[in-house]
Amino acid sequence: MARPKTSPRTVDNPPAAEVTLQQFLEAVAxxxxxxxxxxxxxxxxxxxxxxFDLPVSRSTATHHFNVLREAGxxxxxxEGTTKINSLRPGDLDGRFPGLLAAVIDACxxxxxxxxxxT
Numbered sequence: 001m002a003r004p005k006t007s008p009r010t011v012d013n014p015p016a017a018e019v020t021l022q023q024f025l026e027a028v029a030x031x032x033x034x035x036x037x038x039x040x041x042x043x044x045x046x047x048x049x050x051x052f053d054l055p056v057s058r059s060t061a062t063h064h065f066n067v068l069r070e071a072g073x074x075x076x077x078x079e080g081t082t083k084i085n086s087l088r089p090g091d092l093d094g095r096f097p098g099l100l101a102a103v104i105d106a107c108x109x110x111x112x113x114x115x116x117x118t
Contacts, residue, residue, distance in 0.1 A: 009078040011069070016091040019072035022118040024096065027071035028103050031065050032056055037087070038063065046086040074098065 027033055032054060039052055054061050065085065068074045072092055093098045096113045 005039070009081075011076040011078065011083070013075045013077075014072055016088070016095045018074050019020070019095060022073040022094065024073065024092075024099070027067050027073055028107075030067075032060075033068055033086060034103075034107040035111055036068060037104060037114055038111040040074065040085060040087050041104045042107050042113045044113075046084045048082045048084055052080075053068060073103075 028037070035054065036052055038051070040047055049061065049065060052061065054064075056064070062068050064078065065083075068075050068085075072088060072095075075088050075091070077086075087100070087104070089100050089104070
């Protein structure tokens, strides 16, 4: 008996054109989400969900990742069974010029971190 084929897991990342300023601002209002943004910026590379240092449970972290994704701040994709996160500065710059860069800078400063680019 042949095994059923499974389709690869995907994540619905909204196009930047569908992201509202309200969504974006509400997403960055939470300190845990700002910490997540800072950690991605400091790493200077994509990170899996499990590599973040967060003061919340795994299920709460999942909620925060979803809010950031739906606000267009991060893009998520699967590599095997691991969900990978990346910032979307290029995608959002056309929609809200300079806003994500300013938020990233503020998040990094708030967390007392230095980005990989500096």
